[in-house]
Amino acid sequence: MSKDGSISTSVIKRLPRYYRFLGELQKEGLERISSRELSERMKLTASQIRQDLNCFGGFGQQGYGYHVDELRMEIGKILGVDKHFKTILIGAGNLGKAIATHINFETRGCNLIGIFDINPKLTGEVVGNIPIRHTNDIESFCEANSPVVAVLC
Structure with a gap:
C-alpha cells in the first residue's frame, strides 16, 4: 500500500x-x-x-x-462478486449464446437479466430462460430494470 x-x-x-x-x-x-x-x-x-x-x-x-x-x-x-450486479448481454449470435449458456454469471458477481440482438429472427428465442429481445428495446428495458453491467458480444 x-x-x-x-x-x-x-x-x-x-x-x-x-x-x-x-x-x-x-x-x-x-x-x-x-x-x-x-x-x-x-x-x-x-x-x-x-x-x-x-x-x-x-x-x-x-x-x-x-x-x-x-x-x-x-x-x-x-x-464485488457477492453483489450480483444486474447484467445484460448484447449480441446473441454464436458467441453470445455460448456465453449466456456456459458462463455462470452468478459466480462472477452478475445476474443476467436480458439478452439483445439486432437480428429480428432471434427475437423471442429463449437462451437460458431469458428471451432474446431486439436491440431497439434496450433503452426501455434499461429504464425499467436498471442494469449496471453490459457484456458486448
Whole structure:
C-alpha cells in the first residue's frame, strides 16, 4: 500500500487470479494453505502474496496459513462478486449464446437479466430462460430494470 493509503494497480490486477486459484483449491478440498504453498502454485513469492493480502487486512495466521474458503470469500467481497450486479448481454449470435449458456454469471458477481440482438429472427428465442429481445428495446428495458453491467458480444 502506498503512503496515501491507496492500493497499487498491480495488487488489484492480481486479486482475480487469487480468487480463481482459491476456487481451484476449494474444488480439491483443501481447507488451509500457507503463503509458501500458494506461492509455488501461483509462481509468485510468498512475500508478495502476504504483502498483497495485507493491503486488505489480516487474513492469515503465522504458522497456520490461510483458510481457503474464508480467504476466497473475502477476496470475492473485495472484487464485488457477492453483489450480483444486474447484467445484460448484447449480441446473441454464436458467441453470445455460448456465453449466456456456459458462463455462470452468478459466480462472477452478475445476474443476467436480458439478452439483445439486432437480428429480428432471434427475437423471442429463449437462451437460458431469458428471451432474446431486439436491440431497439434496450433503452426501455434499461429504464425499467436498471442494469449496471453490459457484456458486448
